Amino acid sequence: MSTQQGGQGLATPAPQLALDLPRAWDFSRGAGQLVAVIDTGVSRHPRLPDLDAGGDYVAEGGDGTSDCDGHGTVVAGIIGAKPVADQGFSGVAPDARLLTIRQTSKVFQREGRSGEQRPEDQPDGYGDINALASAVRRAADWGATVINISLVLCTDGSYNPADGPLGAALRYATLERNAVIVVAAGNKEQNCNAGNPGINPLDPSGDLWKNLSTNVTPARYDDYVLTVGSIDRNGQPSAFSVPGPWVGVAAPGEDIVSLDARGTGTITGFVNQQGGVTPLKGTSFAAPYVAGVVALVRARFPELTPLEVIKRIQATAHAPAEGWNPYIGYGAVDPVAALTNEVPPTLPPKQPTSPRSIQLAVAAPAPPPDNRARNIALVGSATVAILLTLGMLASFPIRRRFGVTGDDM
Incomplete structure (x- = not known):
């Protein structure tokens, strides 16, 4: 997959403008945090000097710094790219270190599969759910304080996927190894195409967990992860973002600029098989914006547990009118508020409540005029x-x- 160059120059990308990063950096730049990127690998790049090689579950002998897909490098750039002069683009937490672990790739497939295909067929892709569980444990044991997973497995809503080892790994990383895990909500494509229903206006208090069209892993492990949906530059839920009862917050997932895995500059899209350009967009790019904010918060509040960090980010987001909904969760992430605001003791439930009729106080009539x-x-x-x-x-x-x-x- 080739990359489309772009994003050069002084102009600040729209997602960064929405997050007001320069003001957030007055309080934290993510120093002392190690953010693990479990993805397609992260290429060495001059704007990612603090990159640790964590291993490779795709190619034997790899160390995670080969990114044939370009996806993982984009994710890593959003999280921690260093700012440079005459460039508007920067990562959210430029002082954080990064750890790359390659767990998947679209250009690989299981051994021996190529002999079963025609020469013109594209690779099936490779990524194993048990390998993802191992990658999570490796990142946690490496000391990662933040783990970003921009990969999803979507299955039918009535099917219970065999992802128990991953659930156990997520619990281990969160509760025993003090890591905040940020995951993508998934895009309405391929196995996620069915999406999930929103709130039923005829039954607004209905249990969304009982009416799933699509199970999204690891997002469905809601007790241990912070799931991120995508919004556009107007703050509206992106059309491709999969809603669900597990969505915690939202972040920009469109108009993305990040690092080029095959060069030293930035890109705004990938060149597809037809020679056209596919812009960078998706919940997989919304998630690293939140992972970067988590790194900022963890650097400023090192005493907070992972679940307390998640609560702070949810409590300080720009909430929808109903307090929470399955498209954007508790709302658009706000780095400055997450770093400075007081956090309420409780949050609205991740479930709509039944409508209530409340008699508003009627004002006493005004006294008659004295004529x-x-x-x-x-x-x-x-x-x-x-x-x-x-x-x-x-x-x-x-x-x-x-x-x-x-x-x-």
């Missing part, structure tokens, strides 16, 4: 006018009796 002064003035004026009129009428006979006429001359 006494006006009335007295009007009566007095009317009395004077009447007296003057009577006086004028009374003078006419007198003038006729005593007046001088022409006959007297």
